[in-house]
Amino acid sequence: xxxxxxxxxxxxxxxxxxxxxxxxxxxSPEGRAARCRTIAELRALAKRSVxxxxxxxxxxxxxxxxxxxxxxxxxxDVTLHPKALTDVSAVDLRTTILGGEVALPIIAAPTGLTxxxxxxxxxxxxxAAHRAGTITTVSTMASCTLEEVAEASxxxxxxxxYVMSDRGLVDELLARATDNGYEALVLTVDVQVAGVRExxxxxxxxxxxxxxxxxxxxxxAHPRWSAGFVANPRMVPANLGWEGSxxxxxxxxxxxxxxxxxxxxxxxxxxxxxxxxxIVKGVMRAxxxxxxxxxxxxxxxxxxxxxRQLDGAAAxxxxxxxxxxxxxxxxxxxxxxxxxxGTDIVKALALGARAxxxxxxxxxxxxxxxxxxxxxxxxxxxxxxxxxxxLAGYPRAADLGxxxxxxx
Ligand SMILES: Cc1cc2nc3c(=O)[nH]c(=O)nc-3n(C[C@H](O)[C@H](O)[C@H](O)COP(=O)(O)O)c2cc1C
Ligand SMILES: CCCCCCC(=O)C(=O)O
Numbered sequence: 001x002x003x004x005x006x007x008x009x010x011x012x013x014x015x016x017x018x019x020x021x022x023x024x025x026x027x028s029p030e031g032r033a034a035r036c037r038t039i040a041e042l043r044a045l046a047k048r049s050v051x052x053x054x055x056x057x058x059x060x061x062x063x064x065x066x067x068x069x070x071x072x073x074x075x076x077d078v079t080l081h082p083k084a085l086t087d088v089s090a091v092d093l094r095t096t097i098l099g100g101e102v103a104l105p106i107i108a109a110p111t112g113l114t115x116x117x118x119x120x121x122x123x124x125x126x127x128a129a130h131r132a133g134t135i136t137t138v139s140t141m142a143s144c145t146l147e148e149v150a151e152a153s154x155x156x157x158x159x160x161x162y163v164m165s166d167r168g169l170v171d172e173l174l175a176r177a178t179d180n181g182y183e184a185l186v187l188t189v190d191v192q193v194a195g196v197r198e199x200x201x202x203x204x205x206x207x208x209x210x211x212x213x214x215x216x217x218x219x220x221a222h223p224r225w226s227a228g229f230v231a232n233p234r235m236v237p238a239n240l241g242w243e244g245s246x247x248x249x250x251x252x253x254x255x256x257x258x259x260x261x262x263x264x265x266x267x268x269x270x271x272x273x274x275x276x277x278x279i280v281k282g283v284m285r286a287x288x289x290x291x292x293x294x295x296x297x298x299x300x301x302x303x304x305x306x307x308r309q310l311d312g313a314a315a316x317x318x319x320x321x322x323x324x325x326x327x328x329x330x331x332x333x334x335x336x337x338x339x340x341x342g343t344d345i346v347k348a349l350a351l352g353a354r355a356x357x358x359x360x361x362x363x364x365x366x367x368x369x370x371x372x373x374x375x376x377x378x379x380x381x382x383x384x385x386x387x388x389x390x391l392a393g394y395p396r397a398a399d400l401g402x403x404x405x406x407x408x
Contacts, residue, residue, distance in 0.1 A: 075338060078351070104397075109185060124138065126155060138158070145238045150181055159182035175276065315337065
């Protein structure tokens with residue numbers, strides 16, 4: 001009896017000694033992110049973790065945000081036709097992207113100013129993507145330099161280009177991307193001018209951030225975020241020489257720097273100068289998709305930029321079937337805008353995408369907990385996709401086809 005009491009007392013003492021560390025772990029960003037079961041929960045955690053203007057920049061979209069909502073709702077109009085009596089004991093998510101294998105059909109989309117969510121920014125996303133066995137895409141507007149990302153992660157990486165009026169800067173970016181092992185060029189074609197994001201306008205979102213009483217109050221309300229920001233302020237895009245520039249709205253800076261005269265001739269020019277694969281991102285029409293292929297594009301991203309540009313545009317998933325039909329096997333197709341669930345990925349693959357890109361899912365992840373949060377976003381989608389494929393009766397993601405779905 002005494003021995004038992006002695007054992008219980010020792011266990012209790014050990015539990016009490018470990019309690020502070022367990023509590024710290026439990027309430028750390030990493031601990032909280034690990035307990036998120038869905039992308040929606042990661043979003044809620046990010047919303048609590050970063051100042052409102054920063055969350056709104058990532059979460060928000062153009063004008064009435066109709067297209068952003070439609071991107072999510074349109075997945076509900078695609079219904080699945082599960083196949084019966086198929087052995088799904090081993091689900092295989094692997095596929096090939098531009099000739100190289102990836103562990104799952106999910107690619108990190110390019111996102112600008114990622115370092116505002118968390119100072120590790122694109123480095124955190126690149127590391128999480130590498131760990132998940134897939135590719136990261138680094139934006140022209142990235143908060144980390146192309147060199148930092150290349151040094152931090154040995155994973156596959158693509159460079160996303162916005163064509164600037166300063167073509168010397170474009171040439172320099174292309175040379176740096178080549179020198180640092182970026183294997184493909186992703187040309188984004190849907191930011192001819194800045195979309196109007198009214199949340200950003202209301203919040204006075206500017207680059208670099210303008211310090212006011214309102215922003216200071218936001219900083220005080222989010223001390224962990226503020227500590228990260230003070231230690232490593234990632235205030236402007238790191239690859240464009242904007243350091244030290246006067247604070248302005250993002251839209252104004254973009255409209256000053258980006259070239260609105262870009263046409264098919266520029267695609268032809270970039271195609272001839274970039275030695276690796278060229279991917280055109282922001283294609284929403286079958287005729288444009290055909291024309292991209294005729295201009296030598298190796299792949300297209302069917303995307304409306306997550307509803308952040310032309311509000312009122314169709315959902316990407318609505319545009320996909322006609323584009324898949326027009327392109328056939330002449331180019332690879334990826335889809336983004338609205339991916340929040342494994343079932344969304346099943347639907348996109350069934351309708352002709354080879355992979356999906358995820359933007360906000362990763363932004364929520366790093367806003368919630370840096371690299372651990374980005375890993376959690378990949379982890380959630382990987383796990384959901386495995387169950388969805390098993391239940392749909394397709395043990396190999398790469399085998400999904402039109403017979404698996406119908407569109408209402
Ligand atoms: C905060 C944020 C920044 C973005 N920055 C870029 C960018 O610099 N270049 C680009 O091509 N697309 C950019 N996008 C669009 C994404 O690449 C992608 O098309 C979009 O996020 C997909 O929709 P989703 O967020 O619903 O996944 C950005 C998206 C977000 C949310
Ligand atoms: C207001 C236009 C911003 C374009 C650059 C970043 C981006 O693509 C995005 O925020 O979306």
